[in-house]
Amino acid sequence: MTIVLPTGTGRSVTYVPRSEPVTHATQLPLRSRVVYSAAHVVADPLAAAADAPAAVDWDATLAFRRHLWAHGLAVAEAMDTAQRGMGLDWPAAAELIRRSSAEAAAVGGRIASGVGTDQLAPASTMAEVTAAYEEQLAVVEAAGSQVILMASRALAAVAKGPDDYLEVYGRLLRQSSDPVILHWLGPMFDPALEGYWGSADLDAATETFLDVIAAHPDKVDGVKISLLDADREVALRRRLPAGVRCYTGDDFHYPQLIEGDRHGFSHALLGIFDPLAPVAGAAVSRLDTGDAAGFRGLLDPTVELSRHLFGAPTRFYKTGVVLLAWLAGHQSHFTMVGGLQSARSLPHLARAYELADRAGLFPDPHLAEHRMRALLNLHGVDA
Template sequence: MRGLLLPRADGTLEPHVLGEPRTWTPRPAPHTVRTVFAAAHVVADPLADNSPGEPARLDWDATLAFRRHLFSHGMGVAEAMDTAQRNMGLDWACAAELIRRSAEQAREHGARIAAGAGTDHAPGAVTLAEVTDAYLHQVETVQAAGAQVIVMASRQLAAAAGTAQDYLDVYARVLAAAEQPVVLHWLGEMFDPQLAGYWGSRDVPTATGTFLELCHAHAGRIDGVKVSLLDADHERTLRAALPAGVRLYTGDDFNYPELIRGDGTHHSDALLGAFAAVAPAASAALTALEAGDTATYDREMAATLALSRTVFTAPTFHYKTGIAFLAWLAGHQSGFGMVGGLQSARSAVHLAELFRLADAAGLLPDPGLAAHRMTTFLQVNGVVG
């Protein structure tokens, strides 16, 4: 079966015939032209109770196999991040086990791995000291697993901090405890509304000034910064102002091709949830860029952009549903269930559009399987008979 009916936003059904599958060239060695991480999702155990509020239970075989898929295309893995449903269904006990297992896989494959250290295991942390202690606990866990630390933005810190100086003081203590340079993660409120006003101000230029003050004061302890504000102009300005040797890992899932390509003076590296969905195509683009073939880089990346922008459409924090759905369509997991029941967070119309765009980008390796699964999903949802 290669043809099916797909719903449109206007309430109609439209015939769709899948294109021919594309064969992507593996790239088992890490990319060198840019440092790239794909923020990977997790696969729920279909035989476990992963309903909202329950502890996360994962299909470990499928979850780890997906990381090997990313490694096979030269991607590092950013583990236990918001893509893996931190603060949206993935509890810290499961996240800590995920970090340990994924780090073992990365060592076996000679791949890079970095993992999120936050404060989500301590929702009752209300003072700056308690928030700092919570951060230090997770930093220790990530380091013990052998992964690079990504210092995640903290909901507890956003609630406890009264001034920009509070952020600087807490982060100074966390950075002092890091054994190796870390990645700082500035996650915008479009990804998590509870992070509004991070760095002490809702005015982005003011918050940026505080962020840069931290980076300059502790440059030797910072490998890079990941900024997820979906503002390409802000990212260009910020990366030009960073201390020498501190990378800008783009988190802009709307504009990453141009930011990674660079402007001839500066470029961004990448730590992207989008790369979990488009890894083969992004890998082909990066391989071309490494060879100096910018035309092929532009073409390969451009083919992924409409898909990524649709995955991350508002409400942006539900993008994880699209990432898991695409993995299911591509055959990387047996089911579409998610921890916390998050598979219900996007409509059938939205997911059908992802199907169209993934097909156009050559990212459905087995069109027959993808069409069968899409049809089954639409039947379950009452879209087709």
């Protein structure tokens, strides 16, 4: 059986899909690294958009989180992978956090959830930004989830310099009940975050970021770095106070950053681990036994797929993530909150399918091939 895939150059390629699934053995629990997957949400395709702009299929969404926990991964909830700021509004995010946190407690899964300011109108003051953060902080802590302090578009818009970041984050860290994860999301993921930490100069921004941590090291569990710059992450990792983890958010260089070097390593909080959960869990379990070569042997072949999904404009990577969830059978449709399934071209999606199939990500390759063929046919491609 073959399938014809468009390439975006006006030509097509004939691809031979896998005929059998690839299985991975994982020893649980994972011990050597803390590994979070930022998880997508499953939209409700039958909800009227005018009545429910952020309608979520709760059963399918929670089932996917159980899938992640079953492979040893922790869940990073209501992050940008879940379309925060790109279709998922704060009321829906708050409900997602409550439901997922309750599910985590029921099954013994680890969870951390995003705290931001996305309930604010565009025109905001520093006081309003702080109050919005505090409102969301209270919701996440009440749900029983660990807190991830997300970068704020509103703060980036109103802050006049590093001191404003030090003030807002200092206040939030003093209020938090338990240590939090600080999230530095680069402008490639969200252009509105250009100049975060008070400077477009990344060296200067890094100093402010480290100042925030140094002022409250007992309140910082770790930092998530999403700058797609491996060298910068390693340099920052080596300057963190003892006991503060580095969680890589680098979807281009994650195998080498998680493996680490003689000076240390990164844990993980990655959107790419949403489609890679079985492989990621199996790979980290190799590290648990000291088998670094086995770890890299599993993860290195997935990097081409990840770089494709997270290619510019990077913020639309969610479309590829949800496509792969549908092809893998984790949801019954390829529909996204806010219609974001249209954010990537058909050739981009076809290449994502091919790379995922080559990597052995589909538990049922025949189902994936059938669904990909149906998507192509829908768009006028005789596959």
